[in-house]
Amino acid sequence: MTLDAVLARIDNSLPEALDRLMALLRIPSISTDPAYAAQCDAAADWLVADLASLGFEASKRATPGHPMVVAHAPGDGPHLLFYGHYDVQPVDPLSLWDRDPFDPALEETPAGQVIRARGASDDKGQLMTFLEACRAWKAEHGRLPCRLTIFLEGEEESGSPSLVPFMKENADELTADLALICDTGLFESRTPAIVTMLRGLLGEEMVVRGPSKDLHSGMYGGVAINPIRVLTKVLAGLHDETGRVTLPGFYDGVTELPEAIRAQWQGLAFDHARFLGDVGLSQPAGEQDRTPLEMIWSRPTCEINGIWGGYTGEGFKTVLPAEAHAKVSFRLVGDQDPNAIREAFRAHVRAKLPPDCSVEFHGHGNSRAGHMRTDSPAFEQARAALTEEWGRSAAYVGCGGSIPIAGYFQTILGMDAMLVGFGKDDDQIHSPNEKYDLESFHKGIRSWARVLARVAG
C-alpha cells in the first residue's frame, strides 16, 4: 500500500523535517512590531524557496503590510487549498523565557520531547506538518496527491489587515473546492479534533486624557480629574457582578446551543478541573450558569488585554498623569456584529467620561464568528483518517480562539474550511516558553498524509 510507504518515509526522514522547522523558527517574524518587518519578509522568502523545492510554482506577494506566500501545483482530483501563517506573537516579557525564543531546541521533558521556540506551535510547527506530508508524498509518488494551492499569511497575529483585500483581489486564484487550515489543537491534548465553531474577535485601543500635562498629586490631587481613575471606572463597568457584559445590544445574535451539540460536548467528558488547575486556578470566572467548555466555545467575552498610565517604574512618584491607556478585546459568537459592538463600546466609554476628559480610540481588526458545514463528505473522510492515526475517535469541537480566515473563505471565496491541528493545551502559545511536542509534529505530518490519501483519493 502506498500510504504505508509514505508513512514509513515520514518516520525515517523526521530528523531532516525537524531541521527545516528549526531553520524557520530561527527567523523572528513578529508581525505586530514594525521593527521586525525585515524578518517577516525573510520568513516568507524561506517558505517560497521551500515550496519551490517541492515543485510548487511559489511566489512572495507584496501587500501594504507583510507579504503573502502563494504556491500552486497542478494535479488530479479535488482542488485543495492549505492555509497557515508564518508570523508569530511578540515575546515579552523576555525575562520569563528559559531560553532565547528564536534559538529553537529539542528538549527532553517528563512528557516527552518538545520543540521549544516562539512559533513552534503557533503556527510554524503546524504549517510545516502539511508541507512535510506533501514532501513525503511527492518523494514516494513522484507527484503531489492532487491539485494544491498553498496560501500563507504573515499578519495573523496582528489583525490580518491585508488579508481581506488580498483575497478579494485574488479570488479566482485562491478559490478551491475545500480549504484546509492547521492552526488548532488536539482536544484535551490527545483526541484528534476538527473545529466546526470559531469565536470572532474585535480589538479596541483607547487613551483617556484629562489635564494638559502630568501634575503633582500634592498640588492638584482631589481637584484635577485623574485619567487613570476615569479609566478604571469605565473598564470596571463593562461586566456586571455575574460576569455578563453590560454593553447594550452585546448579546444580540448570540443564540443558545442546540441540545444535540450540548449533549455531544458533554459526552467529551472534558476535565474542567485539570484545565483550570494547569494554570493555577480552581474555579471558572465569568458567567456562572455555563460550563467552562460552553463558555470557551459558544459564549462571547470582553477582556482587558493591557492597561497602563502614570508612573510604572521602581519606587514611587506622586504623579497625577495627563493620560491613561487600555487595550480591550471581545470574542464573538453566533451572529454578533463586530461593528455594532465597537460602536456600543465607544458609546459606553464616552457616556462615562466626566467633564474635561476626552477619549481617542484606535480599532484593531474585527471578525465575525465562524460555523463550518460538516455535511460535506471531506469532513467524515478526514475524521476517519484522524481516528486511524491517533487511535481515538476524532471529534467535532468548538474553539475559543479566533481564526477569521475560516469565515473569509466562506464569505469571500464561497468554500468550506476544515480546521485540523495538533497543538496541545500546554503549548504556551502567546506566552513565554512556547513549545510543540515532537509527537504533535511527527503524528501531525502522518495525519495529513492520511487525510490527503482519503480526501484526494
Add this chain to the structure above:
Amino acid sequence: MTLDAVLARIDNSLPEALDRLMALLRIPSISTDPAYAAQCDAAADWLVADLASLGFEASKRATPGHPMVVAHAPGDGPHLLFYGHYDVQPVDPLSLWDRDPFDPALEETPAGQVIRARGASDDKGQLMTFLEACRAWKAEHGRLPCRLTIFLEGEEESGSPSLVPFMKENADELTADLALICDTGLFESRTPAIVTMLRGLLGEEMVVRGPSKDLHSGMYGGVAINPIRVLTKVLAGLHDETGRVTLPGFYDGVTELPEAIRAQWQGLAFDHARFLGDVGLSQPAGEQDRTPLEMIWSRPTCEINGIWGGYTGEGFKTVLPAEAHAKVSFRLVGDQDPNAIREAFRAHVRAKLPPDCSVEFHGHGNSRAGHMRTDSPAFEQARAALTEEWGRSAAYVGCGGSIPIAGYFQTILGMDAMLVGFGKDDDQIHSPNEKYDLESFHKGIRSWARVLARVAG
C-alpha cells in the same frame, strides 16, 4: 545699615550664585531609582564642600539609603536649623522634555528669565537660596548671623525611609530653637507665604495575581479570572459618585475648617478658574461641596499614581495576563492615622478579590498631616521680612503637598518648623521641563537675608 550691604552684595554676586546652582543641577540625583545612587552621593559631596567653604563643620552621614548632609556653625542668638533636600524626581517621560533635564540653562521667556532643569525648583534652587544668603552675610559680616545647623536629605522624593531613624539617633545634634524649611511656594506665584498646614502622605503599591502564567484570551477568555479586570474593579470602588473616598474610617480625624481660617482663605481671592485653566481643565473634580483651595489644603484624597498590566506595546496581543499592578497614594489631613488607613485600604482590596486571586502589597512611607503653631514670635518676624522684600502682605496658607519633615521636627525633636519658599505654580515640579524663575532665586536669597536679620537679631 548692614542688611542693605548684604542685599547689595547678593545683587552684585548673583552670576556666581547661579553658577553654583547650575553645578548642583548637573548632578542627576534621582533618589527613587537605585541606578542613580552614585549621583545622589555626588550631590551630597558637592554640598559638603560648599558648606565647608562657608565655614561650616560639614559632613556626609551614611544611612541605609542615600546619605544625609549635616553642618554646624557656632554663633550668638537663637539656634536655627535649615532643612532642604538634594534629591530630585525621576524625569520620565524624557521625550516630553525640551532639553536634557540635567543640562541646566538660563532661558528667556515672556515672563522673564528661568532656570530650566530637573530640581531647579524642587528643591535644589530653593535650598541654595538659604546657602547663598548665608554666604553674602558671612562675606559682609565676617561671620554667620547666628548659631546654624544645616540638615539636607537625599530621600525626600522616595519616601524618606532613613529620615526618622536618623533624626532619632541624632536628636541632640539636630535639635534647635526653630527649623526653617525651603520647599514650598509663593501664593498664586506672587504673594510671599508661610505654610502652616501640610497634608500627610501614604503610598501603597500592589500586585494582583490570578493565573499562574500569561494566557491566550481565545483559549481562556471568559473562564479564567483576569487580574486587570479585578484591579479595575478594586480601584473603581475607592471613590463614590460624589468623589468621596469609600474606605471605612477614612474620614476619622478629619475636622472641618475653623470659620476664621476659612474666611482668611476666602480673603486670598484665589483664582480657581486660572488654577484649573493653566492645566487644561475647566471644572474641579472631587468633592463637589468644597472650593478647590479648601480641597487642596484641608481635605484628604486618594489618587492612583500608576497602573500597568498585560500587553502595553505597539499593536495588539490578546493576552490574559498573570498579574496587574498599581501605585496608589493618599493625602492626609487633621489627625488621620496613616497606619489605620493603610490597613483599611488593604482590607478593601482583599475583600474584593475573587477566588483564585491573590494580592501582594508594598508600603511606601507614610506621614501624618502637619499643623504649625504661629504664635511663636519668629513667625510674625518672618512675615514682616517677607512683606518688606516682596511688597505684598505675606500670608499664612495651607499646602496640598506633603512635607513630612515638618511633622517630624515637632514630634521627634519638639521644635516648631517655619516653611517659606519661592516656587511658582508653573514651575512644573515632578513634570517635564521643570524650571525656577530667576526672580524666585534672586529674591529668595534676599528674603532669607531679611528673615535672618529679624529672627537672629
